[in-house]
Amino acid sequence: MAPVKIAVMGAGLIGKRHAAHVRAQEGALLSAIIDPAPAGKAFAAEMGVTWYPAFDAVPASARPDGVIVATPNQLHVANGLELAAAGIPMLVEKPIADSVDGARKLVQAAEAAGVPLLVGHHRRHNPMIRKARETIDAGRLGRVLTLTGQFWLVKPDAYFDVDWRRQEGAGPILINLIHDIDLFRYLCGEIVGVQAQSSNAVRGNLAEETAVAILRFANGALGTVSASDTVVSPWSWELTTGENPAYPQQDQSCYQIGGTHGSLTIPALELWGHTDKRGWWEPLKRERIPFVPEDPLQAQIRHFCAVIRGEEEPLVSGREGLATLAVIEAVKQAARSGGPVEVATEPASARASA
Numbered sequence: 001m002a003p004v005k006i007a008v009m010g011a012g013l014i015g016k017r018h019a020a021h022v023r024a025q026e027g028a029l030l031s032a033i034i035d036p037a038p039a040g041k042a043f044a045a046e047m048g049v050t051w052y053p054a055f056d057a058v059p060a061s062a063r064p065d066g067v068i069v070a071t072p073n074q075l076h077v078a079n080g081l082e083l084a085a086a087g088i089p090m091l092v093e094k095p096i097a098d099s100v101d102g103a104r105k106l107v108q109a110a111e112a113a114g115v116p117l118l119v120g121h122h123r124r125h126n127p128m129i130r131k132a133r134e135t136i137d138a139g140r141l142g143r144v145l146t147l148t149g150q151f152w153l154v155k156p157d158a159y160f161d162v163d164w165r166r167q168e169g170a171g172p173i174l175i176n177l178i179h180d181i182d183l184f185r186y187l188c189g190e191i192v193g194v195q196a197q198s199s200n201a202v203r204g205n206l207a208e209e210t211a212v213a214i215l216r217f218a219n220g221a222l223g224t225v226s227a228s229d230t231v232v233s234p235w236s237w238e239l240t241t242g243e244n245p246a247y248p249q250q251d252q253s254c255y256q257i258g259g260t261h262g263s264l265t266i267p268a269l270e271l272w273g274h275t276d277k278r279g280w281w282e283p284l285k286r287e288r289i290p291f292v293p294e295d296p297l298q299a300q301i302r303h304f305c306a307v308i309r310g311e312e313e314p315l316v317s318g319r320e321g322l323a324t325l326a327v328i329e330a331v332k333q334a335a336r337s338g339g340p341v342e343v344a345t346e347p348a349s350a351r352a353s354a
Contacts, residue, residue, distance in 0.1 A: 004305045005031040007064040009055065009079060011040035014093055014120075015070035019047060021301045022068070028305050031064045035071075055082050066308045068120075069093060073174075077102040080117070084109045089116040091304045095178055095328070096321035098169070103325050107318035116307050118300075118314045119321030121182040125299040126243065128267050131291040132257075133187055135264060140271060142261030144188050147223040149180045149255045152233040160205065171207035172227040173198065173332055179237065180225055180255075181215075181331075182316075182324040187257065190218040191327045193342050196334035202230050213331045241267040243296065264289075 004027060008019045011033055022030045033044035036053040044051030052058050055067070066089040069079045077097045083090045084106070096119045097103035110117035123129055136144060151172060160166050185191060193216035198208035209230045215223035234240065234250035242249040255266040262273035269289035274282045306312040314320075326343050334341040 001027065003027055003029040004066060004308050005029050005064045006066045006068060006301075006304070007032040007034055007052075007058070008068045008070060009034040010070035010072075010093075011035040011037070011043040012070060012072075015068070016043060017297060018068045018070055018301070019043075021295075021298050023047070024298065025301045025305065028301060032058065032062065034058070034067075055079070055086075064088065066090065066304060068304075070120075073098045077106045080106045081109050084113045084115045084117075087113060087115055089118075089304075089308045091118040091120055091300070092318075092321070093120040094182070094321065095174060095325050096318060097325065100322065100326050100329050103318075103322040107322050110318055116314055117318035118304060118307060119316045119318060119324075120300065121179065121316045121321065121324065122296045122300045123179055123183055123237070123243075124186050124316055125296040125303060126241070127291045127294050127296075127299075128241070128269060129183060129186070129296075131269060131289055132264060132266055135269070135271065135289055136187060136257070136259075140262055140273075141257065141259030141264060144219070144221050144257060144259045146221060147184060147188060147255065147257040149184065149223070149225040150233075150235040151176050151180060151225075151227040151229075151237065151254070152231040153229065153236045153239060154232055155229040160203070166203075166205040166207055168206045171198070171200075171205075171209060171211070172229045173208060173211050173335070174328055176229070177211065177213075177225065177227040177331070178324060178328050180227070181327050182320075183255075184215065184223060184225070185320075185324060185327070188217055188219070188221055188223070190323070191215050191223075191343055192218045193340055194327065194330045194334050195340045196331045197338070198332075198335040208335070211331070211335060213334070215327075237267075242293075 006022045008015050022028050030049050032050045034052045041051045067083055069092040071079055076092050194213050196213040198211040200208050210228040212226040234252045237254050238247045239250045240252050240254045253265040257264045264271050271287045272284055275285050330341045330343045
């Protein structure tokens, strides 16, 4: 079988990681780097592949089978519309767009063209998350009633030397919390209403640095999630999962999910429940749910190749990315208004079979 030719559009930090994973994937071929910057051209030379300043510079003879869009958020829609018009399957980094309206436009264009559109919420590809979903779907927690999550860590001062990271929209709500919201949807269903508050009390930038949200799910469950990029703590996905070796892993949890018959911690996958009848005086037992770790970015590339070959349907479709972005926009709106906000979108169900 001929290898799947994949081009990476955008040679920033995440684009470079995608390129490395494409190169490492059996049955895939890194065919090009598409980036107008001199650094993009230099990276293409480093990787030993062809460089193009833009997609319209790629000749028909060098057309890739798929493209990973890892450009700045505000370019995702324009880049994606170009690929949809060309009939090329795409994996668009999260967030799918910088607005719900833009995301909707891209999703509709890809659907009309019959072009597969995947969104890079790569944490859904983590075997630990897949096992958590199986545990919940098997009813081992009973009816899920509540969940909580934290993203607490400190971004170093040098991180904010780049101007856009100090501006509106560059805070942890859109950059970081979107990952947690997407996993909450995947694990527990659609979020239909939010309340939120945010603060920039320490740095004073236009971008928020701390945010707290209350989430209301369609199935009646309630959740809380908080994010801060100026808190010293071990409680975040980055510091607890070991997914990215750049972060020192801590033996702590970042999510807890509670139901009528048990509770589950993530990432440890510790399932707490009673041995017999339920009650606050009854002893609790702890069970560790086993799973085989795998780099979710690598698993995502393998899945993208399978989608391109027509062997699988997207795990995180464009409509899934749209639904998650709609919740994030609702959180931002609620933080501005101080009041409850209903989530308005046309989401596909995140509880469909994965």
